[in-house]
Amino acid sequence: MTLIKLKDVCYSYPNTCGIKNLSININKGEFLCLMGANGSGKSTLLQILSGLKTTDNGQYFFKNSEITEKYLSNNKQRQKLHQQIGMVFQNTDVQLFNPSVYEEIAFGPKQLGLSQNKIIKRVNDCLKLTNCEKFRDRIPYQLSGGEKKRVALASVLALNPEILLLDEPLNGLTISAQREMLNLIRELQEAGKTIIMASHNYQQIKDFAQRFIIFKENHTVDADLTQIDIKNSPDRQKQLMNL
């Protein structure tokens, strides 16, 4: 089932292009990795998908709705999109603003109006899933970079989104924490979530993501390949190893 359809999408910042002429479909349950040089457009695309930015040109469809400025100006529609499509930012400092990890994770479920019992259960489940139980009473802002990433993921999971947008979620993690995070992401995919992740580390992600969208420096898409396509192409592997 196609969840996301992008048709000729362009986005420009005041002085530079973000993405150009992007057309892709993303199906339910995919584990898709966005790759490409620094500045090629990966984060811009994730921000468009999350509804934080809207396209200058082209169209973005999520399920049966076209996501436009007008669509997002409706509070209910915007909140529903944010519940269905959760994003972990590259810079988690912009995402964490509550006085404790517990409050951080409870924030979304509270906004959804869940009962107190349901909130407690969700927060505890998410703390456990992301291995954050031991810092539940800490101030998020004071955690290490890797701990912040896990708390940010927990706070997104607490909304039970269908799609997870992850912007370089492994940056700043130790090798064993990277493994743990990747295994968790794979479990989430196996549980039916759609994963869209930006990365510049092919070695790290090559056995996890099943599809790779590779951006060129000019902000267009160079290739849309499966894990197997890349494994069968030494040239492509070499290119991705050198990003």
Ligand SMILES: Nc1ncnc2c1ncn2[C@@H]1O[C@H](COP(=O)(O)OP(=O)(O)OP(=O)(O)O)[C@@H](O)[C@H]1O
């Ligand atoms: N807030 C902004 N204002 C102006 N230009 C921006 C802004 N954010 C990104 N850009 C520019 O848009 C282009 C795409 O940036 P984007 O952050 O999407 O790339 P990226 O592929 O995610 O890069 P990285 O791997 O470094 O995270 C780059 O040329 C970047 O300089």
